[in-house]
Amino acid sequence: MDMPRTFHEAKAALASGATTVTAMTMTALASAKAKAGLNIFVELFEESALAQAAAVDAKLSRGEAGPLAGAIISIKDNLCYAGHRVSAASRMLEGYVSPFSATAVQRMLAADAVIMGRTNCDEFAMGSSNETSAYGAVANPLSPSRVPGGSSGGAAASVAAGLCHIALASDTGGSIRQPASFCGVAGFKPTYGRISRYGLIAFASSFDQIGPMAHDVRDVEAAYAVMAGPDERDNTTSHHPAADAAVPARLKVGYYTACMEHPGLDPEVKAQVAGWLDRLRGEGHTIVPLDMAMADLFVPTYYILSTAEASSNLARFDGVRYGHRAPMAEGVDEVYRKSRSEGFGSEVKRRILLGTFVLSAGYYDAYYGQGMRVRRLIRDNTLRSLSSVDVLLTPTCPATAFEKGHISDPVAMYLQDIFTVQANLAGIPAISISAGRHSNGLPFGLQLMAKPFEDERLLAIAREVFAA
Ligand code: GLN
Numbered sequence: 001m002d003m004p005r006t007f008h009e010a011k012a013a014l015a016s017g018a019t020t021v022t023a024m025t026m027t028a029l030a031s032a033k034a035k036a037g038l039n040i041f042v043e044l045f046e047e048s049a050l051a052q053a054a055a056v057d058a059k060l061s062r063g064e065a066g067p068l069a070g071a072i073i074s075i076k077d078n079l080c081y082a083g084h085r086v087s088a089a090s091r092m093l094e095g096y097v098s099p100f101s102a103t104a105v106q107r108m109l110a111a112d113a114v115i116m117g118r119t120n121c122d123e124f125a126m127g128s129s130n131e132t133s134a135y136g137a138v139a140n141p142l143s144p145s146r147v148p149g150g151s152s153g154g155a156a157a158s159v160a161a162g163l164c165h166i167a168l169a170s171d172t173g174g175s176i177r178q179p180a181s182f183c184g185v186a187g188f189k190p191t192y193g194r195i196s197r198y199g200l201i202a203f204a205s206s207f208d209q210i211g212p213m214a215h216d217v218r219d220v221e222a223a224y225a226v227m228a229g230p231d232e233r234d235n236t237t238s239h240h241p242a243a244d245a246a247v248p249a250r251l252k253v254g255y256y257t258a259c260m261e262h263p264g265l266d267p268e269v270k271a272q273v274a275g276w277l278d279r280l281r282g283e284g285h286t287i288v289p290l291d292m293a294m295a296d297l298f299v300p301t302y303y304i305l306s307t308a309e310a311s312s313n314l315a316r317f318d319g320v321r322y323g324h325r326a327p328m329a330e331g332v333d334e335v336y337r338k339s340r341s342e343g344f345g346s347e348v349k350r351r352i353l354l355g356t357f358v359l360s361a362g363y364y365d366a367y368y369g370q371g372m373r374v375r376r377l378i379r380d381n382t383l384r385s386l387s388s389v390d391v392l393l394t395p396t397c398p399a400t401a402f403e404k405g406h407i408s409d410p411v412a413m414y415l416q417d418i419f420t421v422q423a424n425l426a427g428i429p430a431i432s433i434s435a436g437r438h439s440n441g442l443p444f445g446l447q448l449m450a451k452p453f454e455d456e457r458l459l460a461i462a463r464e465v466f467a468a
Helices: 007-015 021-034 046-062 103-110 153-160 177-183 217-227 267-282 295-316 331-343 346-359 365-387 410-417 421-426 455-465
Strands: 041-044 072-076 114-119 166-171 186-189 209-214 252-256 286-290 391-395 430-437 443-449
Touching: 007 217, 021 041, 021 046, 021 072, 021 114, 041 153, 046 114, 072 153, 103 114, 103 166, 103 217, 114 153, 153 166, 153 177, 153 209, 166 186, 166 217, 177 186, 177 430, 177 443, 186 217, 186 455, 209 217, 217 430, 217 455, 252 267, 252 365, 267 286, 267 391, 267 430, 267 443, 295 346, 295 365, 295 410, 295 421, 346 365, 365 421, 421 443, 430 455, 443 455
Parallel strands: 072 114, 072 166, 252 286, 252 391
Antiparallel strands: 041 114, 166 209, 186 209, 186 430, 391 443, 430 443
């Protein structure tokens, strides 16, 4: 039989004896090869995937299988998996084999998921279209001339193309939610500190979170439940107890009036989001219009702080401690200069230059210091908006997937993140669920945000109230 589309369907098929984990893994690998032209996978882990599948089948027959037995998953090329290559889609890390596994990866394996391969992404997760990858762009499976979004473009596409059930990815400013929106799948960025970042190649450490993508919220919940929780290897993971996940019969749903009036918002996406608000009102929920204070500062603040953190995180890739080493360099300075010039692509270089500038002695206070203060105010304002509602609703992105090569101005690309960076600046959980189709045939997402550590409740609301 074909591989069931979702993990919960796969579980039912396994229980009825209609398939095996090995059969599904073989189908997944064969489909990925047949669709190699979409450039979704950087590498398939055939040998380890089939070995894990056989081990899970044996456990199933003994009645000892873990909660994710039957889940075929992909991992973004910035998540470490022991004994496997990982490169952050950069020439800088070409050929690097990780000696250890990320905690999130380790927990998925321990729960008996099968990892079929690593997915393409923007270089060091910097981008919104998957076009900055050293491996080239990914095609959106729903419309191959278009981008799948970024930076987790391959992850979203791996689910949308039916190649796996769940994709693990990372979200620093929207990299899970925006591609989920462009590819018509669900994508979740947890509260900062809910999932260990150990073994995630760092971009901006105070923003980065690992999260799952899947066809529906149920599968997102299953993966999240396995990965979440404290980890002694990442001291930013939290011991905060999970909030009550019960969904109130009548929800309070907040929306930002300024967001709905945003000039960059596609009129049809706007009309459909307004339609969702009407539908919710009709179902008896309370809709609360809110002011979005400091909205103009979200994107600049994100790009000042995330580039500062990136310039520091990427300093280790110097050809000496880590990464590509230029073969023809003489002397230490030239080793650094040539190795970094050859190893990094232009978007990564732009971010390192920007980040180094905002951290430099003469400008630190004016940019980095100010950015930190503004971030604090954005967080305070966001928590204040959330204090009067159960969830905040926005479109995930201003529009649907754009054509490859269509956005060449970096600042125009950064504005893709206008609705998603708030959650990372504030550290709150946010999910994008597929909310409908545009008349151009492409999907678009609704974003729901909630208070910190209300991840389980947010997921339950998304599943129960917002199922399209
Ligand atoms: N598009 C954003 C950026 O380029 C977000 C990236 C991410 O979340 N990793 O920084």
